[in-house]
Amino acid sequence: MKRVNIYNTQPEAYHAIFAVEKYVKESNLQPLLEELIRTRVSQINGCAYCIQMHTQSALKAGESTERLFALTAWRESTMFTSEERAALALCDEITHISNSGVSDDTYTSAQRYFSDEKMAQIITLISLMNLWNRIAVSTKIA
Template sequence: MTRVNIYQAQPAAYKAFFAVEAYLKQCAFDPIIEELIRVRTSQMNGCAYCIHVHTQGALQHGESAERLFALSVWKESTLFSEKERAVLALVEEMVHIYAQGITDATYVSLSKYFNEDDIAQLMVLCTMMNAWNRLGVATHANEQTKY
């Protein structure tokens, strides 16, 4: 079944989303960490379109296929640094925000590697990626784009 195309039906909404993306571009994230956030969020939310886009982005920035394959099991993998683990814990808690919010343990872990502004920017990135995923899954974006 064909779903609404938000971009066509509500271009002002997309304009607002892209304004947040423009803000995120000026945050100067490490590109690998940014793509890990985007891919892991998309894995958890089941957004095939965003997984496709952001795994490609990660590979273009030099991420290895091996680490991308292990991303869904990062807790058990030895391929991720403590800094990346702190970020991935944030991702999982942001996706499942209803469960417990952001735990003190995750916040303390993040604060070892990031200052308050960085943590705020990471939270905005996680929030934005969750929003993109929800639109993508709700509208079957993967079917509309035929990647």
């Protein structure tokens, strides 16, 4: 079944999203952390298109295949730093926000590693990836 192509139908929507992408790319987030977050959100949302795109970007940025393979089980893995684990916990809870929001424990843990500026950048990135995933999955972009 053919679905709407938002880029062709409503290019203004994509221009707005790309403005947020520009903000994220100009932020000072570490490229590997950015790609871990993008990939993890996409895994949770089942967005094959974005998983493929961001695992490839992560590999190009120097990420290991072993860590990418372990990303779905990051809580049980010892391959991720405490800082990455704090960001991934935030990522999981924001992506599943309807379950119970973002817990104070998760938020406080992330604040141990990230300044308010970085927290804002990470929350924006997670929210942006959820938007991209919802567009890709609902319109079957891949």
